[in-house]
Amino acid sequence: MRLVLLGPPGAGKGTQAARLVERHGVPQLSTGDMLRAAVAAKTPLGLKAKEIMDAGRLVPDEVVIGLIDERLNSPDCAKGFILDGFPRTVAQAEALQQLLDRRGLALDAVLELAVDEGALVDRMRRRVDETVAAGGEVRADDNPESFRTRVEAYRAQTAPVSAHYAGRSQLTKIDGMAPIDEVTAAIDRALSAAVSRG
Ligand code: ADP
Secondary structure, X not given: OEEXXXXXXXXXXXXXXXXXXXXXXXXXXXXXXXXXXXXXXXXXHHHHHHHHHHHOOOOOHHHHHHHHXXXXXXXXXXXXXXXEOOOOOHHHHHHHHHHHHHOOOOOOEXXXXXXXXXXXXXXXXXXXXXXXXXXXXXXXXXXXXXXXXXXXXXXXXXXXXXXXXXXXXXXXXXXOOOOHHHHHHHHHHHHHHHHHHO
């Protein structure tokens, strides 16, 4: 199963991706996680990406396209994958198409978790509180100012990606305001429909 999860920061992509990993046995490819790993390891890429990410802006397309290109070669991607946080620009969506074409692969579905923008900041705050309560490390970009930049980047650069897939009749919208289990059930239904459409 090859799937793209779209949705603004705080939409619940990570939560749903983790459930899909468990249910379908395919890896979650999160460019955000890959970049945070590079930042933590202080690789040359991580050192360059850190400032951009902390501010809530997008890192250059070629950087994340390179990460995904390399990751798709891993044996664990042979059965499929869940792309979480990629593609985030139309240029990335076009590059993804080329990466898949080159491998003779196609996406089964593109799912967008639709959430009211007004709910996003509250979700981010809750995540910060939960992380602090659990003794974890709060993401540097989970502060009000960077979060606002992330939502703006989503609106300007990623919302057109939804339109891109909608124009190709590949997009399914899921109500991301519903309770977590209901979102999971709606995703399952959308995937069954996509698979039976072939
Ligand atoms: P969220 O979905 O909560 O905003 P992510 O973990 O997906 O968080 O991304 C965190 C940051 O990593 C983004 O704000 C951006 O700086 C960078 N990033 C992740 N994926 C991409 C991408 N596909 N293109 C450009 N930048 C990205």
